[in-house]
Amino acid sequence: MDKTEDRTICAKCGGYCCKKSGCDYFVSDFESMKIDYLESILDTGRVSIIASFIFDRLPNNKLISVPLLSLRARNINRGEIDLLSFKTTCASLEENGCHFSLEERPSGGSTLVPSSDGLCHSNVDRLKELEKWQPYQSVLRRIVKRRTGMTVDGKIREDVENLFYNVLNKNFDGVAKAELYDVLKNMIPMLMEVYPEEYKKARIRAHNNTPFVLKKTVFNNNNK
Ligand code: SF4
Numbered sequence: 306m307d308k309t310e311d312r313t314i315c316a317k318c319g320g321y322c323c324k325k326s327g328c329d330y331f332v333s334d335f336e337s338m339k340i341d342y343l344e345s346i347l348d349t350g351r352v353s354i355i356a357s358f359i360f361d362r363l364p365n366n367k368l369i370s371v372p373l374l375s376l377r378a379r380n381i382n383r384g385e386i387d388l389l390s391f392k393t394t395c396a397s398l399e400e401n402g403c404h405f406s407l408e409e410r411p412s413g414g415s416t417l418v419p420s421s422d423g424l425c426h427s428n429v430d431r432l433k434e435l436e437k438w439q440p441y442q443s444v445l446r447r448i449v450k451r452r453t454g455m456t457v458d459g460k461i462r463e464d465v466e467n468l469f470y471n472v473l474n475k476n477f478d479g480v481a482k483a484e485l486y487d488v489l490k491n492m493i494p495m496l497m498e499v500y501p502e503e504y505k506k507a508r509i510r511a512h513n514n515t516p517f518v519l520k521k522t523v524f525n526n527n528n529k
């Protein structure tokens with residue numbers, strides 16, 4: 306897999322992509338997928354188990370979401386099990402750039418080709434790389450259970466409720482504008498349909514009886 310780096314371009318940009326979120330690990334980044342090895346990776350404090358959501362509408366019109374677990378560079382103020390939350394700046398972004406050498410860097414970051422016009426692009430099919438995590442769902446699920454005492458479904462429900470709560474309270478600290486837009490515009494409406502009970506619980510917690518409506522003003526005064 307071709308790894309690329311252009312510190313001059315990235316220094317000028319200031320790390321826009323890393324401020325939006327930590328980058329993805331590919332399966333090929335790890336020498337083993339055994340549970341003890343993966344747990345030692347989490348113990349470095351720089352990696353989280355995360356979930357990507359694949360939404361699907363059944364013939365009876367019911368919307369469902371299927372989580373796909375994988376590993377990502379950990380974000381600031383996020384834990385080792387971070388199935389769903391607003392993404393924040395990567396915790397491994399340091400004053401002089403990435404903490405990791407090009408060789409050690411998660412492939413989601415090291416296969417990104419920097420461009421001075423801001424049109425940085427990946428030189429691999431990221432969706433295909435994500436699908437390669439499919440055979441390792443059971444080991445990642447076991448780690449979630451070991452470390453949280455919860456099933457993946459239970460942890461996702463907790464995270465979804467917290468995400469709704471943060472939206473209702475406008476808790477967007479450290480969230481880049483592009484991430485805020487993605488979540489509010491694309492994710493929240495579908496999550497409201499799939500998880501109505503969690504939405505109800507979040508509204509009770511937030512003492513908020515006003516249904517969520519996406520307003521442009523939500524994006525004001527936020528980070529780039
Ligand atoms: S890869 Fe692109 S977006 Fe990321 S820091 Fe470099 S120039 Fe900026």
Ligand code: SF4
Pocket residue numbers: 322323326327328378395396397398399402403404405410411414415
């Ligand atoms: S691990 Fe490095 S390249 Fe990846 S998001 Fe963090 S700082 Fe950026």
